[in-house]
Each structure stands twice: as C-alpha cells, then as structure tokens.
Amino acid sequence: MELVQAFEVFGPKIEYELKTIILDTVSDEYPVLREMLTYHMGWEGEGAGPHAQGKRIRPVLLLLNVVAAGGNWEQALPAAAGVELLHNFSLIHDDVQDQGDRRHGRSTVWVKWGIPQAINAGDLMFTISNIAVLRLKQFYSPKVVLKAQELFQRTCVKLTQGQFLDMWYEELDELPFDAYWSMVAGKTAALLACCTEMGGLLGGANAEACEKFHNFGDLLGMAFQAQDDLLGIWGDSEKIGKSTSSDIYTKKKTLPVLFGLKQNGKFAERWLSGNFGVEDVPELALLLEKEGGREYTEQIAVDLTRKAVNALEKVADNCSDGIALQQLMDQLIGRQV
C-alpha cells in the first residue's frame, strides 16, 4: 500500500470512528459541551473543514503498524481514534497552558468558552480517549484490551511528565541536553511510540516484536523533533526572514539553541540578553549557524533518522508491506530545510 492510498482509505474511517465515539459518549442533553469538542476537532463552527482537522498522522501511523504486523486494521480503529483523541486532549490543555489563542487559523477552545470550561472540555476529551480504547473489546479479548489500556496509560504518564518538563524549563535560562531529550521523549516520542507499539499489539505481534515496534516509534519521534527544531529556525525564507513564528523569536529552547548556548559565544550573549526584536532574528540565526548549531542538529537528525530506518527494518522482518510506513517516515522526518 502507498501512503497516499492509506490516507484515502483510512481517513474517512478514522473520522467516522472519532465522531461516533464522541457523539455516543456525550449525551445530546449537553449541546454546548458537545460543541466544544466538535469545534475543536474541526467539524463544526467557524472555519470548520479538513484544514482545521489536523493531519490525523497518529491514527494513520497506528493503523499502518497494524498492517505491518499482519493484522486487520479495521478492528484497530477504536485505538486509532483513542490516540487521536488523546493528542487532542493534550492540545486543548496545552493551548490554555501556553495561552495559545489560534490553532489551524481558528480561535482556540479557551478563547471561545473561557479557561474553566476549556479545562473541563479537555478532561472530557481525555475520558473519551480512554473509552475509545475500551471499545476494542468488540474485536479483541479482554486480555488484549487490558494490555492496550496499560500501554495507553503508561503513555499518558509520559505525556504529562514531558509537559511538566516543558513548562518547567521555560523558566530556566539554560538547559542540559539530557533534560532536552527527557522532554522530547515525553512530549513527542511517547505518543508516536504508543501508536507503533499499539499497532504491533493489535496486529498480533508477540511481546518481543512489540518492543521493536515501540523502538521504531520512539526513534521516529526523536528524529522528527530534531528535524522540527531545524525547520523552526531555518525552515523557510519567511522564518529566516522577519517572521515572528521563528523559534528564535519565541525563545523556544530547541536543540540548536541549546547547542548555541553551550558554546557561550556571541549567539549565547545576544540570546541571553533577551534584547532583540523580530528584525534581529536573521542575524541571530546566522550567528547560531556560524557557531555550529545548524550543523550539529543536522547531524543528530541524520543519526536518529538512520536509527529509525534500522528500527523499521527490524519491524519489517515479518512485515509483508511496509511501503506506506516508509513513506510516512520520509514525510515526517525527511522534510527538507
């Protein structure tokens, strides 16, 4: 199967599953509460539509891993919906936590309904993600459903630990590299590893193979993050230009920035002074590049990508069709700077 085909075939089924679970769970006696969720999912309200729905990469990744493990992807749809709902719960709370007022070009939930209601809507989305995983019982034995639940809850712990670090580190000036990778492990890699391991589990892989699936997702997540950090500074001309979306302007402690700070050179001096505006972003990006931040991060991204490819090959040992998975990986971490 090709990736384009996977999105075409899985996409509508994932969307249908998501809608069914949300509408089955939240009684229509609570139209406003329902609306908060269906609005956030990009189905209703101003600006609703495909471009407001996110790419649904996580459920597609999960289903492709089910296929790779030789399982029936349709039976795994409740879990695919579960990871997407979990991701969206974290986005609703994240927007409150970092006061993000726009997502996919639309007002965020807290902007429309206030912070207290947004926190509660996130809690409900979290609950629905758990319910989605429980719905696997239609097709799987209670023992497998419990394993899926345990994997899901372990992932939630990692997500909240990652979120804790992310917010905690924002307060600090410097950050050791170890701390960065702990944060990435929680914030990005944990959910992708959950998708791949869950795919293995529901595709019928044994415990040993499930570990390989897990490693693949974990490395994929870390490679993705390194690449994302590169793109956040040198991604396109607009970012190197005067864009306020540059990670330098928003003072995100990404991998190249941490490298730059460690060099203790001119970049570190300017960055730590905090005394720069949007017009200084190109200069800082150039300083950071000269001091090796770009090359260092590119090397890390290349290494991690190679490791992820190896991990996928190990998964693919008993995998009939891994083309789409390979393409998805290319799409996620092969994006060019």
Added chain:
Amino acid sequence: MELVQAFEVFGPKIEYELKTIILDTVSDEYPVLREMLTYHMGWEGEGAGPHAQGKRIRPVLLLLNVVAAGGNWEQALPAAAGVELLHNFSLIHDDVQDQGDRRHGRSTVWVKWGIPQAINAGDLMFTISNIAVLRLKQFYSPKVVLKAQELFQRTCVKLTQGQFLDMWYEELDELPFDAYWSMVAGKTAALLACCTEMGGLLGGANAEACEKFHNFGDLLGMAFQAQDDLLGIWGDSEKIGKSTSSDIYTKKKTLPVLFGLKQNGKFAERWLSGNFGVEDVPELALLLEKEGGREYTEQIAVDLTRKAVNALEKVADNCSDGIALQQLMDQLIGRQV
C-alpha cells in the same frame, strides 16, 4: 463491623495503597511533579497531616460495599484508591476553575505552582486514577477489570458533564429544578454511585444486584447534596450569622435558593438585585425561610434519605453485615441542621 472500626482498619491500608500507586507511577526523576501530588494529598509540605488529607469517605464507602456484597475488601484496594485519586484530580482542576486558593486550610496547588502546572498535575492525577483501577488485575480476571474500567470511565463522563453544568449555570440568573438535579447527578451522585456499584461488582454481585448497589449510591449522593444545601445556609450559628461561608453570600444556586427564586417574592428580589453584603446574610436567610425554602429542602432531604434507606435495604438482602454502611449513611446525610 462498626463504622469507627472500618475507618481504623481500612484507613491505613487505603493510605498505603494511594502512596504506593503514586510513587510507583511518577518516577523520582520528577521530584517537583511528585511533590505537587503528595502535597495535594496532604502527605508533604506545609500543613501536611491527617487534617489535610480529607476524610477518604469514597474509598471507605467502596470497601464497605465490597464487604456488603460478600467480597474480600483487601483485593478491592486498588479500586478504592482509584476513586479517591479521581476525586482528587477533580479537586485540583476545580480549584483552578473557581479560583479557590485554600483547601483544608492550605494553599491550593495552582497557588503554589501556577495554573499551567496545576492543570498538568491534575491530568497526571487523572491518569494515575486509571492506572489504579487497572491494578485490580492482580486479583481479578481481565473481564472484571474491564467492567470496572467501563464503570470508571462512565463516571468520568458524568463528572465532567456535571462540572460543565455547574460552571455554565453560574452565568445564569435562574435555573430550572431539572437542571439542578442534572448537575447534582454529575457533581455529587455519580462518584458515590461509582463507589457503591464498584463495591458490588468487586464483591461478586451479579448485574442485577450491581444495579441496586448503584441506585443506593445515587440516592445517597442526592440526599447528601440536599442536606449539604441546608447546612450551607442554616448549618450553624456562624453561617446564619455574618459568615462569608454562607451559600447565600457566595451566591451558590442551591436547592433552597432555587425554590426561593421560583416564589418570586422578597427573597428573590433581594437576591437577584445582588445588592447585599455579609451583614445582610441573616436577613436573607430569614426571608428565604419564611417563604418556605427551608421547609421545602428539608422535605426533599427526608424523602431522598428514606429512598436511600430503602435502596440500602435492597442491597442488604444478601448482605451479612451492613451496620457500618448504615452508620456511614447516617453520618453523611443524618447531619443535623
């Protein structure tokens, strides 16, 4: 078993279970994140101690129902911890939502660590409550653990729906009685019904009997709320006096107040004007009493208590020892005005 004895025997075991689950789940690589949870639970930090820990009524209620159903209460400890953790998750978020800065005489989590971290600590507590329920698998079959999880998740949905209504109704001037009971069903009764039904399930009761256990908890919750509403206005001399803790002063839309508003008399006029201070509270309480708000609520509380007693009797049909349960009920809803 007598209730005093139940608290003595169950208490330390519940506390041990709670601590074990939290410390097993949150790695000691995250001491600050751990501290947020252990502080909130009343074990650490300023003002820690038994008075800071809440009464742990929910886990005790659950375990008493296991005993009533003829089961082994020690095996049900993970679920008892689960309901207490779920309750505490809701408190952490509730304090953020209504800007409550004190709980058990101590600063709340958001006051100490900020709103973003408090939201995240609540999310983690929520996750740990789910993990607690999954730990039942040490003693129960996967099928029973799944049933317990489903009950738990249904409860979470009701809790968030109740919380939605509570916050939504705060914005409205008037409130129909139906809305009040929907809110109480979610905010108070759902978790107590979860405790009693979970007790039945883990005690080995069949589906029909579990429904009776559920009804008992549901009615107990509603009776408790009616009584609590009475105490919130006419509870003690301090409240009828000039206390700012009176539900009249805080403008809570409790049952007597809703009755008073419906009468459209002098109480309604004063209350809706919003033009009263703490010194006017006794006068408003008296007006409300004259217009029948106290008698009405007392009658409702009496009716619901009788129904709860009947429900308990139905549960107790095949119950060897329900004394402690009866005493717990008396303690919860027999509190005198």
